[in-house]
Amino acid sequence: MTTENSLFFAGIDVGSTMTKVVVAGMDGEILSRVVGPTGAEHRRLANLVMEEALAKANLPFDRISYVIATGYGRINVPFADRQVTELTCHSKGIVSLFPNVRTAIDIGGQDAKGLKIRDGKLVDFVMNDRCAAGTGRFLEVIADSLSLKLDDLGSLSLKSTRKLSISNTCTVFARVEVASRLSEGEAIEDIVAGIHDAIANRVVKMAQRLGIEPDIVLTGGVAKNIGMVRAMEDNLxxxxxxxxxPLLTGALGAALLGKDFVQKAAASGQTLPIKPRKLEEARFFT
Amino acid sequence: MVARVESKGLKRAKELYQDRPQRVKELKAEGKKVIGYLHLYPVLELLTAADLVPYAMLGDMREPITKADSCLPTIVCPFLRSIMDIGLKGRYDFLDGVVMAHMCEVGEKLAHVWRTYIHLPYSFFLDTPHATYDSAVKQHKEQLKVFKKSLESSTGKEITLEKLREAIKLHNEQRALVRELYDLRKPDPPLISGVETLQVLIATMSIPVEEGNDLLRQVISDVKVRRDGGPEKKPARLLLWGSMIDDTALVEVIESVGANLVMDDIWVGSSAYFSDVEVTEDPLDGLAYRYLMKLKCPRTFRGSAATDKKRDYMKDLEKRFGYLRDYARDWNVNGIILETIRYCDIHGYEVPGLRDYLDSVGLPNAYVEHDYSEAALAPIRTRIQGFVEVLG
Known part of the structure; x- marks a missing residue:
């Protein structure tokens, strides 16, 4: 039950494609969640996504005890009290949902990462190399070339009876390859299944550098695609x-880490410094 | 309020870091000759003894490579491509000559391509051997004789025994001073930051050896008594191993995410200064030995596999990387960043073995590869910050 003494924590995950906010309560319960596109302008306007999350939680901003920003755009969140990498935040969020996780794989809009987790703590990680192959962007590009909706790709891939081999080294080359497969008269579902397999193969190879052990958790926007989940399971x-x-684990982890920081500080009689509770857009030149 | 006392030495170092050729251009106006050298292997004592000013050739990661692609492949070390690029743009025109060595395959090719495209009065290619056999040291000494002769015929002056001994003394003095400076990174917090250290070393490599020694003395005495403006205590104390770094941007990233960079194993860093030249009857013996056997860069093969009959991977790793464990202990390091420039094969080949070694001795480590471009540092920040968070 919320009382005057209740504490609230917010995590904001500014990813390359989507911005996610989670507001959590004292017991780690999620009070509100918002997912919005990051976009070129939205990256500056992280405050709007936060405003929406606060409205949903029915809380004024000054009731939030601690705000942690994470994700690729974490440095563009002027109202965050602290910045923590998405590596640590995803681990935290994933562990809260799956305490036995030992390997987590997050495939986002423009990056992919493997997390090695032991006893609920991140101990090692790998990230993809500045390239869209093996990320959600790869699926977007292919959906576009095939005039399909992104959301339909996964279920379409499951209809394949003869998965085609598509090279996984470059998004741009793969697009050309898809066009040539189409002209050869191959079935769309077989091509799409091949694309899913190409991404899964690339990401699994990367994560294998950590030594993959179960439980294995898949997160990020790509985990919403049933075809990708199957392709990952096949490859793993x-x-x-x-x-x-699956999009929210970073923001959730950020909110929960904020709770940990505040409680840890309180236990040793300290108060953490926080930023003024003013929501405004990020400025590049201050 | 107590006025902040600014270190004269650090200020001068920063000035030189920001405008590297300023001092050598003044010296040129006084009639001195300035010779550019690339990486660890050109024997600086011979240049100093020939009354030439050695000037380290660095790239510029803030300058997009636009001209070098016409004469070097794009899939080679971007640091060396950058040197070629700014050379083609005339930024090394003030040099009276260059000395490049067989530092790595691309370095060797660069030496020849440079000579084709950029016409300076003097140039020499030092064919430094790549292995540590006795015969290689002999071969190296022969190379140094050729280099010495070439300098003498170019300047018209003999490099006397006395001059060479004096130059060895001066350069050894510089090495000792740099080690003294590095001792100031041992306390927690360190007395001098990684960014400041890099500025001091780049400045030192941009001026004559005596002036470099004066600068180092000034910095050391300033830093020893500094009361503010030094680094803060931070959770992580890191060591940086890897390819070339000639810009403070990457170190700034490291030092902005909760870490102090307290030790390194890179060219513009400990590699150039942590081994002395022994004084030998024929000075070329000491020089040939130091520059081949003592310098630690993976371009030289030094595994025990070459001489041991029985293969022992861990023993091999200990021989190749044991010094890093000593550094980590002496500088109280709790994490190591392995950094390579994209396409730096010689460092890239070391990474799997080095990680095995560091894991075996319990030193946490993270590997980052970068494009030698200031614009591409954001993913590096996430990796390094993530590593610091894992260290806890």
Whole structure:
């Protein structure tokens, strides 16, 4: 029950494609969640996504005890009290949902990462190399070339009876390859299945550098695609767990880390410094 | 309020870092000759003894490579491409000559391509051997004789025994001073930051050896008594291993995410200064030995596999990387960043073995590869910050 003494924590995850906010309560319960596109302008306007999340939680901003920004755009959140990498925040969020996780793979809009987790703590990680191959962007580009909706790709891939081999080294080359497969008269579902397999293969190879051990959790926007989940399982030869809202683990972890920081400080009689509770857009020149 | 006392030495170092050729251009106006050298292997004592000013050739990661692609492949070390690029743009025109060595494959090719496209009065290619056999040291000494002769015929002056001994003394003095400076990174917090250290070393490599020694003395005495403006205590104390770094941007990233950079193993860093030249009857013996056997860069093969009959991977790793464990202990390091410039094969080949070694001795490590471009540092920031968070 919320009382005057209740504390609230916000996590904001500014990803390359989507911005996510989670507002959590003292017991780690999620009070509100918002997902919005990051975009060129929206990156400056992280405050709007936060405003929406606060409205949903029915809380004024000054009731939030601690705000952590994470994700690729974390440095553009002027109202955040602290910045923590998405590596640590995703681990935290994933562990809160799957305490036995040992390997987590997050495939976002423009990057992919593998997290090695032991006893609920991040111990090592790998990230993809500045390239869209092996990320959600790869799927977007292919959906566009095939005039398909991104959301339909996954289920379409499951209809394939003869998965085609598509090279996984470059998004731009893959697009050309898809066009040539189409002209050869190949079935769209077989091409799409090949694309899913190409991404999964690339990401799994990267994560193998960490030594993959179960439980394995898949997060990020790409985890919403059932075809990708299957392709990952095929490549990993193991079942993967997917949270109900795979986009939100970073923001959730950020909110929960804020709770940890505040409680840890309070236990030693300290108060953490916080930023003025003013929501405004990021300025590049101050 | 107590006025902040600014270190004269650090200020001068920063000035030189920002405008590297300023001092050598003044010296040129006084009639001195300035010779550019690339990386660890050109024997600086011979230049100093020939009354030439050695000037380290660095790239510029803030300048997009636009001209070098016409004469070097794009899939080679961007640091060396950058040197070629700014050379083609005339930024090394003030040099009276260059000395390049067989530092790595691309370095060797660069030496020849440079000579084709950029016409300076003097140039020499030092064919430094790549292995540590006795015969290689002999071969190296022969190369140094050729280099010495070439300098003498170019300047018209003999490099006397006395001059060479004096130059060895001066350069060894510089090495000792740099080690003294590095000792100031041992306390927690360190007395001098990684960014400041890099500025001091780049400045030192841009001026004559005696002036470099004066600068180092000034910095050391300033820093020893500094009361403010020094680094803060931070959770992580890191060591940076890897390819070339000649810009403070990457170190700034490291030092902005909760870490102090307290030790390194890079060219513009400990590699150039942590081994002395032994004084030998024929000075070329000491020089040939130091520059081949003592310098630590993976361009020289030094595994025990070459001489041991029985293969022992861990023993091999200990021989190649044991010094890093000593550095980590002496500088109280709790994490190591392995950094390579994209396409730096010689450092890239070392990474799997080095990680095995560091894991075996319990030193946490993270590997980052970068494009030698200031614009591409954001993903590096996330990796390094993530590593510091993992260190806890």
């Amino acid at each position: 030869k193991h079942k993967v767990l997917v949270p109900p809202e």
